[in-house]
Each structure stands twice: as C-alpha cells, then as structure tokens.
Amino acid sequence: MLTDIAQATRPALVLTGLMFALTGLAYPAAITGIAQIALPYQANGSLVSRDGQVAGSALIGQSFAGDGYFHGRPSAAGKGYDPTQSSGSNLGPTSKALIDRVTGDVKANPGAPVDMLTTSASGLDPHISPEAAEWQAKRVAAARHIAPSKVYALVDNAVEMPLFGFIGEPRVNVLKLNLALDKAVGKGAQSPR
Amino acid sequence: MAAGMTLSGWALIATFVALCVAMAKPIGLWLFALYEGRDTPLSRVLGPVERGFYRLAGVDPSREQNWRQYAVAMLLFQLATALATYALLRLQGVLPLNPRGLPGLSPDLAMNTAISFVTNTNWQAYAGESTLSNLSQMLALVPHNFLSAATGIAVAFALFRGFARRQTQFVGNFWTDMTRITLYLLLPLACVYALVLVAGGVPQTFASSIDATTLEGAHQTLVIGPVASQEAIKMVGTNGGGFFNVNSAHPFENPTALVNFLQMLSIFAIGVGLTWCFGKAVGDTRQGWAVLAAMMILFVAGVSIVYWQEAAGNPLLHHAGLAGANMEGKEVRFGAAASALFATITTAASCGAVNAMHDSFTPLGGLIPMFNIELGEVVVGGVGSGIYGFLLFALLAVFIAGLMVGRTPEYVGKKIEGREVKLAVLAIVVLPLCILGGTALASVLPAGLAGIANKGPHGFSEILYAFTSATGNNGSAFGGISANTPFYNGALAVAMWIGRFFMMVPVLAIAGSLAQKKYTPETTGSFPTTGPLWIGLLVAIILIVGGLTFLPALALGPVAEQMAMLAGTTF
Numbered sequence: 001m002l003t004d005i006a007q008a009t010r011p012a013l014v015l016t017g018l019m020f021a022l023t024g025l026a027y028p029a030a031i032t033g034i035a036q037i038a039l040p041y042q043a044n045g046s047l048v049s050r051d052g053q054v055a056g057s058a059l060i061g062q063s064f065a066g067d068g069y070f071h072g073r074p075s076a077a078g079k080g081y082d083p084t085q086s087s088g089s090n091l092g093p094t095s096k097a098l099i100d101r102v103t104g105d106v107k108a109n110p111g112a113p114v115d116m117l118t119t120s121a122s123g124l125d126p127h128i129s130p131e132a133a134e135w136q137a138k139r140v141a142a143a144r145h146i147a148p149s150k151v152y153a154l155v156d157n158a159v160e161m162p163l164f165g166f167i168g169e170p171r172v173n174v175l176k177l178n179l180a181l182d183k184a185v186g187k188g189a190q191s192p193r
Numbered sequence: 194m195a196a197g198m199t200l201s202g203w204a205l206i207a208t209f210v211a212l213c214v215a216m217a218k219p220i221g222l223w224l225f226a227l228y229e230g231r232d233t234p235l236s237r238v239l240g241p242v243e244r245g246f247y248r249l250a251g252v253d254p255s256r257e258q259n260w261r262q263y264a265v266a267m268l269l270f271q272l273a274t275a276l277a278t279y280a281l282l283r284l285q286g287v288l289p290l291n292p293r294g295l296p297g298l299s300p301d302l303a304m305n306t307a308i309s310f311v312t313n314t315n316w317q318a319y320a321g322e323s324t325l326s327n328l329s330q331m332l333a334l335v336p337h338n339f340l341s342a343a344t345g346i347a348v349a350f351a352l353f354r355g356f357a358r359r360q361t362q363f364v365g366n367f368w369t370d371m372t373r374i375t376l377y378l379l380l381p382l383a384c385v386y387a388l389v390l391v392a393g394g395v396p397q398t399f400a401s402s403i404d405a406t407t408l409e410g411a412h413q414t415l416v417i418g419p420v421a422s423q424e425a426i427k428m429v430g431t432n433g434g435g436f437f438n439v440n441s442a443h444p445f446e447n448p449t450a451l452v453n454f455l456q457m458l459s460i461f462a463i464g465v466g467l468t469w470c471f472g473k474a475v476g477d478t479r480q481g482w483a484v485l486a487a488m489m490i491l492f493v494a495g496v497s498i499v500y501w502q503e504a505a506g507n508p509l510l511h512h513a514g515l516a517g518a519n520m521e522g523k524e525v526r527f528g529a530a531a532s533a534l535f536a537t538i539t540t541a542a543s544c545g546a547v548n549a550m551h552d553s554f555t556p557l558g559g560l561i562p563m564f565n566i567e568l569g570e571v572v573v574g575g576v577g578s579g580i581y582g583f584l585l586f587a588l589l590a591v592f593i594a595g596l597m598v599g600r601t602p603e604y605v606g607k608k609i610e611g612r613e614v615k616l617a618v619l620a621i622v623v624l625p626l627c628i629l630g631g632t633a634l635a636s637v638l639p640a641g642l643a644g645i646a647n648k649g650p651h652g653f654s655e656i657l658y659a660f661t662s663a664t665g666n667n668g669s670a671f672g673g674i675s676a677n678t679p680f681y682n683g684a685l686a687v688a689m690w691i692g693r694f695f696m697m698v699p700v701l702a703i704a705g706s707l708a709q710k711k712y713t714p715e716t717t718g719s720f721p722t723t724g725p726l727w728i729g730l731l732v733a734i735i736l737i738v739g740g741l742t743f744l745p746a747l748a749l750g751p752v753a754e755q756m757a758m759l760a761g762t763t764f
Contacts, residue, residue, distance in 0.1 A: 001261070001265070004261060004262045004265040004266075005265055005269065007262070008262075008265050008266040008269045008270075009269060010250060010251045011250040011251060011252050011266065011270075011368050012266070012269040012270045012272070012273040013273055014249050014250035014251070015246065015250050015252075015270065015368065015371075015372070016270065016273040016274050016277055018246050018249065018250070019274075019336055019339070019340055019375065020274075020277060020332060020336045022242075022375075022380075023335060023336045023338075023339045023340070023375070023380070023426075024331050024332035024333075024335050024336040025331070025332060027335070027380065027383065027384070027422060028331045028335065028419045028422040028423075030384070031384065031387045031388065031391075031397055031419070031421060031422040032397050032398060032399060032419055032422070034388060035387075035388065035391040035397035035398075035421065036397070036398065038388075039388075039391045039392055042391050042392060042393070042394050042395070042396070043391050043396055043397045043398055043421075044396065044398055044400070044403075044417070045396045045398075045403060045415055045417045045445070046394055046396075046448075047403065047405075047415075050408070053406050054403060054404065054405040054406065055405060055406060055407065055408060056405045056407055056408075056413060056415070057403075057405070057415055057444075057445075059394055059444040059445060059448045060413075060415060060444055060445070061444075062405075062407045062408070062411075062413055063407065063409070063411060064408070064409060065409065066409060069408065069409065073525070081413070082413075082414075083322070083413065083414060083415050083416050084322055084323060084402075084414050084416055085320070085322070085323060085438070086320075086322060086437050086438045086439040086442075086443050087438055087439060087672075088439060088442070088521075088522040088550035088552070088553060088672065089521065089522065089550075089553065090522070090550055090552040090553060090646055090647075090671070090672045090673030091521065091522075091552075091553055091647065091673070092552060092553065092647040092651035092654075092671075092673070092754070092764075093507045093509065093519070093521075093553070093554070093555050093556060093651070093754070093758055094509065094556075094647075094649060094650075094651055094754055094757050094758050094762065094763050094764050095647050095648075095651065095763065095764065096648075096763040096764055098510075098521065098553075099509050099510070099513060099763050102510050102513050102515050103513040103514070106513055106514040106515055107514075112515075113517070114506075114510075114515055114516065114517030114518065114520045115520050115525050117515055118515075118520040118521040118522075118523075119521060119522065120442075120522070120523065120524050120525070121439055121442035121522050121523055121524050121532075121547075121548065121549045121550045122437075122439040122442040122443045122444060122524060123439070124439075124443065124444055125444070125524050125525055125526075126444055127524070127525035127526050128525060129525055162201060162450065163450060163451055165201055165204070166201035166202075166204040166205045166208070167205065167450045167451055167454050167531075168449070168450025168451070168453075168526055168527075168528075168531070169450070169525060169526060169527065169528035169531075171525050171526055175408070178408055179408070182408070
C-alpha cells in the first residue's frame with residue numbers, strides 16, 4: 001500500500017497542476033477569445049442601449065413601477081430584479097407567508113393571470129405570459145392617453161411562440177415590449193405615477 | 194388529461210426520451226474507443242499533449258494497475274485537487290481577476306465547496322455572483338467539473354473491465370483513463386457546446402459587471418463573466434454547480450427554451466452512452482439496452498408524476514383565487530412542463546442544476562426529485578456513477594434471482610459470489626445510513642433546525658433534501674435552507690465525501706474481484722439478463738430497496754405536507 005501511495009504521489013501532483021492549467025485557464029480563455037470575436041453581442045450579455053446608454057440586458061428583467069409601462073413578475077432577487085442577488089422566494093406550497101401574499105395580491109389585482117402574482121425562480125425573469133400583457137394593456141393605454149387598440153397591437157407583435165410548437169411557452173419580453181412602446185408613442189407620453 | 198397538462202408538454206417529454214435513446218449508441222461508440230484505449234480522430238491533434246502530460250507526471254501509459262493501485266491513484270488525485278481548490282478559494286482576496294474585490298472564503302465554506310466539487314456534487318452553499326471572483330469560478334471550480342466527471346467514468350471503465358476480462362488482476366490505469374477521458378471526450382464536447390451556448394445568449398467574458406440605467410431611470414448592476422465555459426461542462430459532466438445562485442434558472446445561464454432543451458439532453462448524454470458502452474464491453478449490446486430500458490421506465494414514471502402535480506397547481510392558491518399551474522419559483526419561458534422535466538432529469542442524473550426552485554414545488558412534485566436521488570441516482574445517473582451504481586443493483590437482482598431458483602447467480606459471464614454481493618450491499622447501505630442519519634441529527638440539533646426556512650413538514654423536507662442531495666452527490670436543494678453555516682458546511686461535506694468514495698472504492702474492489710474470475714458461459718439454466726422479465730425485476734429491486742428504506746422519512750416530509758395541503762392547512 002505504501003509503495004502504491006509513493007508511486008501515485010508525483011502523477012497526482014503534476015496532473016493536478018497541468019489539468020488545472022488546461023481546463024481552468026486555457027479552456028475558458030480560448031472560449032472567451034472565440035466568443036468575443038465571433039459572437040460579441042451574446043458574449044457580452046445581450047445588452048440593450050437607448051440614447052447611447054446601456055438600458056439593461058434583453059435577457060434580464062428589470063423593475064417597472066409606472067402605470068405607463070408593462071410590469072414584470074414579482075421578484076425575490078434583493079429588493080426586486082437585483083442581478084447581484086438572484087433568488088427565488090423558496091416559499092413552500094403550504095407556506096402561510098406565500099398564501100397570505102397571494103391572497104392579498106389577488107384582491108389588489110383582480111383577474112391577474114397566475115404568472116403575475118407568483119415570483120419567478122431567478123427573480124430576474126424577463127418574460128410574462130401573453131395573458132399577463134393583455135391584462136395590463138388597458139392600464140398602460142390609459143396612463144399614456146392612447147387608444148387601447150394601439151397597445152394591444154404592440155402586445156400581439158411582442159408575443160414569442162414555442163419553437164416547433166412544443167419547446168418553450170408563449171411569452172412576452174417585458175423590456176423589449178416597453179422599449180417598443182416608448183418608440184411607438186414616445187417616452188414623454190407616459191404619465192408619471 | 195388532468196388539469197393543466199398539455200399536448201405540447203407531453204410532446205416535449207416524449208421527444209426528450211426518444212432523443213436520449215437515439216444518443217445512446219453514437220455516444221457509446223465514442224466512449225467505447227476510450228474504454229479500449231484506441232486512438233480517436235482527435236489523437237492526431239491532442240496526442241502530443243497527452244504524451245507530454247505523461248512524461249511530466251512520470252506515468253507509464255502501458256503499465257496497468259490492480260484495483261488497489263487504481264483506487265489509491267484515484268483517491269490521491271482527489272485529495273490533491275481538493276487542496277488546490279481550497280487554497281484558491283481561501284486566497285481569493287489576493288488573487289487577480291477580482292475587480293469587485295471579493296474577499297477569500299471562510300474556512301468552512303471553502304472546505305465545503307472544495308469537497309462539493311471534488312465529489313461531483315456541486316452543492317452551492319455559496320451564492321456565485323456575490324461570493325466568487327471570475328478567477329475562482331474558472332480556476333478553482335471548472336477543473337473539477339472535468340476531473341470529477343472523468344474520475345466517475347474511469348471508475349465505471351474499471352468495473353466494465355472487471356466484467357469483461359478473465360483471470361487477471363489488472364483493471365486499467367487510472368492516470369491514462371482520466372487523462373484520455375478529459376482530453377478526448379470532455380474537453381472537445383465542452384468547447385463545441387460552450388460556443389453553442391454563447392450563440393444562444395449565454396455570456397462569455399472576463400468582465401465581471403456592467404452598469405445599466407433602466408427605462409425608469411433606476412440603476413441596475415448586471416453580473417457577468419465566463420459563464421458559457423462553465424455552463425457547458427457543468428451539464429455534460431453532470432456537475433450542476435452554477436455560475437449564479439439560482440443556477441440554470443438564471444437567464445444568463447439558461448436564456449431560452451431551446452438552450453434549456455439542449456441542457457437537458459446534455460445532462461443525460463454521457464450517462465445513456467455508458468449503458469451502450471457497457472453492453473459492448475461485455476460483448477452483448479442487449480445487456481446495455483436492458484439497463485437503459487429499466488432506467489427509462491423509472492424516468493418516465495417519475496417525470497409523469499412531477500408534471501401532473503406541477504401542472505395541476507397548488508389548491509391553496511386556487512382557493513385564494515389564483516387559478517393555474519404552480520408557477521411560484523418557475524420561469525415563464527420554461528413553464529410547468531420544462532420545469533418538471535428538468536427537475537426529474539437533474540435528480541435522476543447526479544447533476545443538481547435546477548431551472549426552477551424545487552423548494553416551491555408541490556409536495557409530490559418535490560418528492561420525486563428527492564426519491565430519484567435516494568434510489569441512488571441510477572436512473573441514467575451521474576457520468577460513471579450512474580452506471581456503476583446501477584450495476585450494483587443488477588448484482589443484487591441476480592443474487593435474489595439466484596436465491597429464488599437455487600443456483601449460483603451469474604451476470605454477463607461472471608459468477609456472482611459472496612464477496613461481490615457483500616461489497617455491493619456495503620455500497621448500497623452507505624446511502625441510507627448517511628442520508629437518514631444526517632437528517633435525524635440535524636432534526637434534533639439546534640444548529641440544524643436553525644437553517645430551516647419553511648415551517649411544518651416542509652421544513653423537515655428541506656433538511657431531508659439537503660442530506661439526500663449531499664450524500665447522493667447531486668447538489669440541487671430545497672434552496673430556502675440556510676446551508677452556509679459551520680454545522681451544515683461540515684456535516685454536508687462529510688456526507689458528500691462518504692457518498693462518493695464509500696461507493697467508488699467498493700466498486701473498484703468488485704472490479705478487481707470480478708476480473709480474476711473465469712468466464713462462465715451462459716447455459717439454459719442461467720437466469721436471462723436481457724428481456725422483459727429481467728427489466729421488470731431490476732425496476733422492482735430498485736424501487737423496493739429505495740422505497741422500503743426511505744418511505745418512512747418521506748412520509749414525515751412531503752407526504753405529510755400533501756395531506757396538510759389537501760386539508761387546507763398552512764404553516
């Protein structure tokens with residue numbers, strides 16, 4: 001046994017060093033190099049700019065509170081949509097805190113679809129269901145003093161459908177929809193809360 | 194169809210299963226070339242690297258090892274890599290590539306994380322985005338994703354050789370197995386897959402954060418980094434340790450439903466390939482298909498229950514006026530079907546990545562992931578560990594069949610005798626001992642109870658899940674539990690270590706014992722180990738052993754919670 005250990009010591013130490021260098025430095029560095037050259041938009045976080053300023057990532061949800069914007073789902077990430085603290089609520093199905101929260105939210109938001117009153121897994125969910133977008137359309141139209149039909153048309157346009165009909169769920173990217181909304185009717189048209 | 198389930202949901206599940214079966218042979222062929230030590234098309238490019246590694250390390254690739262030497266080499270390598278990671282995590286504060294100035298990890302967290310990654314568990318007591326620098330993610334964690342996976346496959350290869358070889362003490366060479374699996378299988382797969390993930394939206398940069406101004410003028414800090422390179426091997430190697438706290442639920446780790454589908458396939462890819470490779474190695478591919486069939490029966494049963502429960506939703510929320518599926522802790526782009534499927538896959542394999550929060554699943558929807566791990570993660574399972582764990586159950590099954598017909602049991606041409614059965618049982622009982630013992634301890638100690646997030650039976654489930662996940666080297670969690678405490682960091686590290694190596698060493702001992710035996714040709718009196726009777730027996734043995742051992746604990750957790758939920762009780 002002792003000779004077995006003695007024989008294995010050098011390979012164990014040397015291969016640890018070599019393998020760490022290969023898989024921990026060379027591999028991520030090579031992938032980063034190729035990705036930065038070939039796919040810079042995705043590799044850098046699918047950033048969305050407005051007026052020359054980074055307005056967020058197309059993949060990451062953000063907080064919207066004003067009536068003139070579509071809202072995302074409730075978020076358990078920090079104070080809401082904080083990417084430095086991704087988190088779900090981790091409330092169990094019989095949690096009193098969960099049932100009380102939902103009961104209150106249902107009263108305050110009659111008719112809201114299920115995704116609007118449940119927290120997402122990441123706290124950064126960029127999407128809502130098409131139903132949730134339609135449910136908010138009237139409020140958005142009223143706040144912006146425009147015809148609801150115009151907002152419904154924007155929602156229709158923003159709906160993404162499952163690939164091949166079964167990979168994924170019908171969804172609306174909230175940030176993209178709000179950007180489209182601002183572009184169509186102007187930022188200034190929204191009334192502050 | 195019951196409430197909430199859809200045709201497209203079932204189409205997703207059916208397509209996934211079909212593709213898994215279709216992958217088995219092509220990936221199995223690739224694995225078989227490595228098993229035999231043959232040159233692969235990549236040898237031309239990477240051959241010099243391989244030979245250079247051996248020269249520097251003083252490894253003679255033509256020298257084989259007996260099972261003891263193989264086990265010693267494997268264990269020393271685990272120790273060396275664990276210490277390297279421990280040191281890197283402790284020294285994080287003074288090492289480069291840390292623009293956010295994150296400090297070194299505490300001793301207990303660094304130890305827990307090092308063991309977690311060495312054992313292929315990838316339990317996340319840490320929150321990636323707030324605890325780890327880019328250098329730590331890349332250099333301290335990613336190598337384990339390769340090396341623990343390669344180690345698992347190497348041990349499986351040694352066991353295959355035990356079955357396939359006759360009257361020899363040699364089971365292979367750990368150094369060449371590990372090096373070749375890393376260079377010719379994991380590294381090329383990870384490179385291609387990482388770039389596919391980037392194309393799908395997963396970031397890959399050395400930058401660590403980006404400041405954004407939201408449409409409403411608020412400030413948002415986007416955490417970013419070399420995510421794709423970690424994500425790729427995290428899936429292929431069934432590791433599961435995420436770049437971010439919420440793992441594959443994070444839109445940067447898993448941005449689209451298509452990427453999600455690829456991630457699910459990649460968790461099972463090598464595992465299903467190993468079933469075919471096993472059949473080929475023992476000279477009868479039907480043996481491999483029989484193993485895969487038993488696995489898929491258990492898998493489809495599991496995913497059906499989870500999907501049914503998650504799609505049906507939470508009656509307490511329905512009563513509160515919110516109809517629909519259980520969307521608490523789920524992402525809209527995945528919905529109930531892809532979340533249920535992912536949860537079943539990740540726990541059937543020893544992956545532990547999550548795309549939804551298991552803590553918020555319905556009681557029975559959360560029971561199945563736990564039960565999958567408690568069965569020993571033999572439903573496809575972790576890379577290597579799944580197939581050798583499954584073969585332990587196969588030994589148990591032929592032993593029981595042998596008792597019933599009164600003959601010495603045989604499996605794929607080898608007589609199975611007292612020594613093999615004892616070792617198999619040893620490896621199989623370690624799992625319940627560690628899970629139930631650890632859970633019992635944590636349920637009475639104040640330090641254990643302090644970690645619970647939810648009250649009532651769900652709190653017990655959180656503890657049970659933690660020890661199940663650690664011992665099974667899974668790494669998923671009922672995430673509400675506060676596991677970054679000295680008690681849980683220590684206790685779960687012990688569970689992870691025992692769950693990994695008290696399984697691997699007996700498996701290698703079995704390999705050594707089998708390799709020395711003569712070939713026993715199949716006769717008309719042999720119990721057939723292909724066909725429906727055998728598959729049924731395997732499924733039954735796995736369920737009975739898992740069921741009898743864990744049902745009492747599950748009754749206290751998820752089953753009690755289900756009853757409470759139906760009765761309208763909250764905690």
